[in-house]
Amino acid sequence: MAITREEVLHVARLARLALSEEEVDRLRDQIGNILDYIRQLDTLDTREVVPTSHAVEMGTPFRDDSVCPFGDKEAILSNAPDRFEDFFRVPRILED
Amino acid sequence: MEFEAVIGLEVHAQLSTQSKIFCACSAAFGAPPNENTCPVCTGMPGVLPVLNRKAVEFTIRTALATSCAVQSKSVFARKNYFYPDLPKAYQISQYELPLALAGHIDIEADGGTKRIGITRIHMEEDAGKLVHEGEFAGAQASLADLNRCSVPLMEIVSEPDMRTPEEGGAYLRRLRDILVYLEVCDGNMEEGSFRCDANVSVRPKGQKEFGTKAELKNMNSFRNVEKALEYEIRRQVEQIEDGGTVAQETRLWDAAANVTIPMRGKEEAHDYRYFPDPDLLPLIVDDAWIDALRKTIPELPAEKVARLASTCGISRYDAELLSSSRALADFFEASVKIYGGNPKVSANECIHWKDAVAAGKISPETIAHAVEDRETGKISATASKTLVELVIRTGKPLRQLREEKGLSQVSDAGALEETVAKVIAANPKEAESYRNGKAGLLSFFVGQVMKETKGKANPKIVQEVLKKKLG
Numbered sequence A: 001m002a003i004t005r006e007e008v009l010h011v012a013r014l015a016r017l018a019l020s021e022e023e024v025d026r027l028r029d030q031i032g033n034i035l036d037y038i039r040q041l042d043t044l045d046t047r048e049v050v051p052t053s054h055a056v057e058m059g060t061p062f063r064d065d066s067v068c069p070f071g072d073k074e075a076i077l078s079n080a081p082d083r084f085e086d087f088f089r090v091p092r093i094l095e096d
Numbered sequence B: 001m002e003f004e005a006v007i008g009l010e011v012h013a014q015l016s017t018q019s020k021i022f023c024a025c026s027a028a029f030g031a032p033p034n035e036n037t038c039p040v041c042t043g044m045p046g047v048l049p050v051l052n053r054k055a056v057e058f059t060i061r062t063a064l065a066t067s068c069a070v071q072s073k074s075v076f077a078r079k080n081y082f083y084p085d086l087p088k089a090y091q092i093s094q095y096e097l098p099l100a101l102a103g104h105i106d107i108e109a110d111g112g113t114k115r116i117g118i119t120r121i122h123m124e125e126d127a128g129k130l131v132h133e134g135e136f137a138g139a140q141a142s143l144a145d146l147n148r149c150s151v152p153l154m155e156i157v158s159e160p161d162m163r164t165p166e167e168g169g170a171y172l173r174r175l176r177d178i179l180v181y182l183e184v185c186d187g188n189m190e191e192g193s194f195r196c197d198a199n200v201s202v203r204p205k206g207q208k209e210f211g212t213k214a215e216l217k218n219m220n221s222f223r224n225v226e227k228a229l230e231y232e233i234r235r236q237v238e239q240i241e242d243g244g245t246v247a248q249e250t251r252l253w254d255a256a257a258n259v260t261i262p263m264r265g266k267e268e269a270h271d272y273r274y275f276p277d278p279d280l281l282p283l284i285v286d287d288a289w290i291d292a293l294r295k296t297i298p299e300l301p302a303e304k305v306a307r308l309a310s311t312c313g314i315s316r317y318d319a320e321l322l323s324s325s326r327a328l329a330d331f332f333e334a335s336v337k338i339y340g341g342n343p344k345v346s347a348n349e350c351i352h353w354k355d356a357v358a359a360g361k362i363s364p365e366t367i368a369h370a371v372e373d374r375e376t377g378k379i380s381a382t383a384s385k386t387l388v389e390l391v392i393r394t395g396k397p398l399r400q401l402r403e404e405k406g407l408s409q410v411s412d413a414g415a416l417e418e419t420v421a422k423v424i425a426a427n428p429k430e431a432e433s434y435r436n437g438k439a440g441l442l443s444f445f446v447g448q449v450m451k452e453t454k455g456k457a458n459p460k461i462v463q464e465v466l467k468k469k470l471g
Helices: A005-014 A021-043 A073-077 B053-065 B165-182 B222-241 B285-296 B301-311 B316-323 B326-340 B343-352 B354-358 B362-376 B379-393 B399-405 B413-426 B429-433 B441-452 B459-470
Strands: A087-091 B003-014 B076-080 B092-093 B101-110 B113-123 B129-132 B143-144 B152-156 B194-204 B215-219 B249-254 B260-261
Touching: A087 B092, B003 B165, B053 B092, B053 B101, B053 B113, B053 B152, B053 B165, B053 B285, B092 B143, B113 B165, B129 B326, B152 B354, B165 B194, B165 B222, B165 B301, B165 B362, B194 B222, B215 B222, B222 B249, B222 B260, B301 B316, B316 B326, B316 B343, B326 B343, B326 B354, B343 B354, B343 B362, B362 B379, B362 B399, B379 B399, B413 B429, B413 B441, B413 B459, B429 B459, B441 B459
Parallel strands: B215 B249
Antiparallel strands: A087 B143, B003 B152, B003 B194, B076 B092, B092 B113, B101 B113, B113 B152, B129 B143, B194 B215, B249 B260
């Protein structure tokens, strides 16, 4: 198996997912299959290949540094699950 | 056992662009909550980031000014974590392939110069700001203001080359001065546009291997960085001397208590699962662009100090004070170009009036004329100060004010002879004592003449005339 149960739980915790026992087993199988599939690349000699981060052969385009306000704060705040005045209201994060 | 500290610093500098790094929202500080937000910087589905060219240029210029190698290809990556000030749940940063590598800056240390290596400089976006609702412990919510989300930052990571808190402070100040000279960052630590985290460890002197390091956060002034380093070095040494070990952890500087305290470890806080951001193609920088930007690098603080001290006839100390601001140094140079008779006095005047210089309240002529008129005896030191204050208040030229207010002083010996004679005649007893050897009485006579002339006489000339008449 390409991935351990602990690794599945670790990744789930990082993604804030609470998985049932049955889901852990199923995801372990599925992720394991995906990893096994990708592992086929290990059979290739890539020593001379420059690592590729993107499939497109060009640089990122730029924008000029000019301000153009979106102008609809209400539309942005309408996505807030909860709001207080013009703030997004979120569950308190305990710093210490 | 003697210990030495090993210090490396990470600086986050906010780039002084108008707009954010990946969208056209204003990057200005202090707008009403969530005023500067749009679908891109609040992480709405389906949006695409587009890189701000100026932010790239500011970072390249910083790299050039710190002798870094600008990379022809760098890649933006996603740093994944959940926090309410980060609406996308990832920060766009650069990780494996940063924009610049392997530079250095030179600092003054122990009367000499020490080279501090720069590991890398990369670009990233800032996160938003959380305001905690209510001051009481039971508050249920935090309030998120996303104005700062996606404001452009560059992170400048030093090599662990510093050995004392003073070297750390010197490095930070020099770096800040460079950024301000380049006009890529306002360098304001208190407002958070120039932030510093420190990695510090200790080891027995002579040992090659590093000790276990602690990361220090939450220092919002140069002084606090130095104090936090001092405290932390002492703490780690004591820990080891007491037979303990240093834990690898993040510690917060508590400026009120003057101590560092462990930050409660966020579980798995360092598993960020970086990967190249598929929304942003690699950042390609060609040589022509770098060469064009190289031409925009001004004379930097260290070069300026050296040049002013060696060519302008002023002390290194004054050169450093003047070079603390590019505008002040330019002002000084413009002023001595108009009147270069006594650059030391010009330097002192520029430093004395630096706030007025910064506020644009006086021109290089103001100082040049004030110094020249003093040198030639047209005005007294007191009148010079009064006149500069009047220039600041009224905006009128110094020499016009000098005439309007009658602040010219009389330097013509002939014109003063009558007053001097009168003063001597009015104080025969003192004149007698002076003649009998009480030389200290000369200043009494100078005072009397100054009083008689309402301060307009040139005290130097008055002395000469008095000596002649009393002699």
